[in-house]
Amino acid sequence: MARWEPNARARLVRAALELCTAQGYPATTVAQIADRAGLTKTTFFRHFPDKREVLFAGQDEHSRILAEAIAAAPVEATPIEAVAAGISTLATTFTPERREFGRMLIALIDANDDLKERAAYKHARLAEATTEALKAREVPTGTAGLAAELGVRAFHEAFARWIEPGAERSLLALTQAGLDRLRTAAAQLDTPAPAERASLPL
Amino acid sequence: MARWEPNARARLVRAALELCTAQGYPATTVAQIADRAGLTKTTFFRHFPDKREVLFAGQDEHSRILAEAIAAAPVEATPIEAVAAGISTLATTFTPERREFGRMLIALIDANDDLKERAAYKHARLAEATTEALKAREVPTGTAGLAAELGVRAFHEAFARWIEPGAERSLLALTQAGLDRLRTAAAQLDTPAPAERASLPL
DNA sequence: CGAAGTGATGTGACTCAGAAACATCACCCT
DNA sequence: AGGGTGATGTTTCTGAGTCACATCACTTCG
Numbered sequence: 001m002a003r004w005e006p007n008a009r010a011r012l013v014r015a016a017l018e019l020c021t022a023q024g025y026p027a028t029t030v031a032q033i034a035d036r037a038g039l040t041k042t043t044f045f046r047h048f049p050d051k052r053e054v055l056f057a058g059q060d061e062h063s064r065i066l067a068e069a070i071a072a073a074p075v076e077a078t079p080i081e082a083v084a085a086g087i088s089t090l091a092t093t094f095t096p097e098r099r100e101f102g103r104m105l106i107a108l109i110d111a112n113d114d115l116k117e118r119a120a121y122k123h124a125r126l127a128e129a130t131t132e133a134l135k136a137r138e139v140p141t142g143t144a145g146l147a148a149e150l151g152v153r154a155f156h157e158a159f160a161r162w163i164e165p166g167a168e169r170s171l172l173a174l175t176q177a178g179l180d181r182l183r184t185a186a187a188q189l190d191t192p193a194p195a196e197r198a199s200l201p202l
Numbered sequence: 203m204a205r206w207e208p209n210a211r212a213r214l215v216r217a218a219l220e221l222c223t224a225q226g227y228p229a230t231t232v233a234q235i236a237d238r239a240g241l242t243k244t245t246f247f248r249h250f251p252d253k254r255e256v257l258f259a260g261q262d263e264h265s266r267i268l269a270e271a272i273a274a275a276p277v278e279a280t281p282i283e284a285v286a287a288g289i290s291t292l293a294t295t296f297t298p299e300r301r302e303f304g305r306m307l308i309a310l311i312d313a314n315d316d317l318k319e320r321a322a323y324k325h326a327r328l329a330e331a332t333t334e335a336l337k338a339r340e341v342p343t344g345t346a347g348l349a350a351e352l353g354v355r356a357f358h359e360a361f362a363r364w365i366e367p368g369a370e371r372s373l374l375a376l377t378q379a380g381l382d383r384l385r386t387a388a389a390q391l392d393t394p395a396p397a398e399r400a401s402l403p404l
Numbered sequence: 405c406g407a408a409g410t411g412a413t414g415t416g417a418c419t420c421a422g423a424a425a426c427a428t429c430a431c432c433c434t
Numbered sequence: 435a436g437g438g439t440g441a442t443g444t445t446t447c448t449g450a451g452t453c454a455c456a457t458c459a460c461t462t463c464g
Contacts, residue, residue, distance in 0.1 A: 008412085029449065040414055045451065080391045120326040121319040138395040142387030149351055150391070185344030186388055189282045189352070193340040210441085232421065245442055247422065 009047045009057070011037040016054040021104050025055075025112045052118045055105060059122050063129035065090050066151075070133040079139045083151035084179050086130065090155060091171040094162075102163040127152045150186065154178035211249050211259070213239040218256040223306050227257075227314045254320045257307060261324050265331035267292050268353075272335040281341045285353035286381050288332065292357065293373040296364075304365040329354045352388065356380035 015036035019028045030051050034044040048054045069089035073082040109115040130148035135141060158174035161167055169177075217238035221230045232253050236246040250256045271291035275284040311317040332350035337343060360376035363369055371379075 030451085031449085041451090042415080042453095043413055046412080049451090051450070076394055078392045078394050117319060117323040120323045124322040124325070140387065140390070140395075142384055143390045143393075145355070146352070146384065146388050147391055150348070153347070182344055182348065183391070185342065186348050186391060188342070188345045189349055189385070189388060190280045191345075192278055192280050193342075231419090242443055243422090244424095244444080248441080251422090253421065 008037065008039060008043065012039065012044060012047055013054055013057045017101065017104055017108075020055070020108055025108055025115060052114060055108060055115065056118060056122055059126075062090055063126050065093060066126065067129050067133040070130065071136060073137075075137075079134055079137075079143055079147035080150070080179070080183060082134060082137060082139075083130065083147050084176065086133070087151050087155045087158075087175045087179065088172055091158070091175045094159075094171050099163050099167075102159065106160065106163060123152055123156070146186075150182045151179065154182050157181075210239065210241060210245065214241065214246060214249055215256055215259045219303065219306050219310075222257070222310055227310055227317060254316060257310060257317065258320060258324055261328075264292055265328055267295060268328065269331050269335040272332065273338065275339075277339075281336055281339075281345055281349035282352070282381070282385060284336060284339060284341075285332065285349050286378065288335070289353050289357045289360075289377045289381065290374055293360070293377045296361075296373050301365050301369075304361065308362065308365060325354055325358070348388075352384045353381065356384050359383075 012033060016028070016033045019032055019036060030044050031041045033054065034041050037044075044054070048057070066086045066089070070082045070086040073085040077085065109119050127145075127148045130151055131141075131144045134144035134147055139147065155175055155178070158171060158178040161174050161178075162169075162171045167174075214235060218230070218235045221234055221238060232246050233243045235256070236243050239246075246256070250259070268288040268291070272284045272288040275287040279287065311321050329347075329350045332353055333343075333346045336346035336349055341349065357377055357380070360373060360380040363376050363380075364371075364373045369376075
């Protein structure tokens with residue numbers, strides 16, 4: 001379906017990431033991004049609803065992938081198992097080439113509150129979609145919400161480790177490890193902190 | 203310390219809430235808000251960093267209150283108990299007059315993605331502050347993060363019920379009920395959904 | 405093979421958010 | 435009475451985001 005120069009959208013994303021990394025996000029103008037992609041400001045806004053969104057391109061897809069994988073999990077799976085299946089499937093959609101992209105994106109987000117805000121929104125939306133997918137499996141609302149939150153947190157944590165320079169483990173392995181870690185953390189919500197526990201009589 | 207007409211900030215908040223409720227958030231201009239408060243656009247931006255923020259005025263205070271209450275909880279308290287103490291203290295700072303305000307605010311947020319995004323960010327910041335307060339009590343990172351998330355969710359849920367027209371219970375009672383509900387939900391993360399459980403052999 | 409159609413892009417003009425430099429006013433203190 | 439201080443107003447500017455309209459490439463059909 002491509003006509004003109006193909007991949008206008010991808011060119012915009014690439015241009016945005018490069019320019020923002022080089023000059024900083026606030027110093028980068030939408031016109032500059034469009035220019036570098038060989039397009040105009042108007043066209044930019046035809047592809048993305050606002051300046052922030054170009055850096056989060058494709059993330060709405062994650063909700064769909066996660067939700068579908070959860071729906072496809074075996075009926076007898078527990079909420080956590082369904083979530084594990086979901087984020088595992090999501091993890092397999094990430095190719096190694098996306099590591100560099102991810103590194104740059106995380107660096108940008110860390111440096112700009114505007115982007116942190118959008119990231120928080122994306123997190124919430126992803127968790128919501130996951131919650132709905134679990135509720136469709138008859139998981140009660142509260143449990144669904146928490147399981148979803150655990151899953152999204154596990155995935156983000158895994159992603160953060162995956163893009164680190166020396167990372168050796170696959171994103172898939174990291175997501176599973178992350179979820180396990182959070183499961184055990186959840187089991188300790190009613191346990192006094194170690195420092196206190198150590199001072200209790202044996 | 204008030205000089206001119208006092209309460210400029212409060213006047214801006216009130217004007218913003220009224221105008222946005224009447225005309226819708228996107229149709230309301232910063233200049234209009236300032237005008238109605240008897241001020242100018244520049245002064246608006248001296249009090250609030252952006253247009254969205256005027257509707258979330260005072261919420262940064264919540265982080266401080268919550269964190270301080272958690273720090274003040276008894277040393278032997280479990281993470282959840284510390285969080286319960288925190289949100290209970292926070293709940294007691296809400297006077298009944300704030301119910302109407304809360305109603306209008308929630309209605310606005312529900313109707314505007316811009317405001318949903320800011321609300322998600324506020325949620326994340328509140329959870330972060332809570333997490334830090336728990337980590338200061340030697341609670342391990344993962345557990346702290348989840349306990350914080352539970353607390354913030356419980357508070358939001360309680361707030362949503364508190365502002366409902368027919369609500370009778372105090373915000374304090376509602377936060378405690380909300381947290382209890384989430385605690386039991388957390389205990390079911392590894393339990394298959396009811397529909398499935400019912401079909402298992404007794 | 406050429407004309408109409410379709411979808412993506414460009415142009416120009418506009419509104420509003422938000423920042424900055426500078427002027428002004430009310431109040432306080434001495 | 436006069437200077438200091440802090441809050442406000444004035445003006446101007448940049449950039450985000452919207453819109454109406456024109457244009458171009460490519461397709462399809464007569």
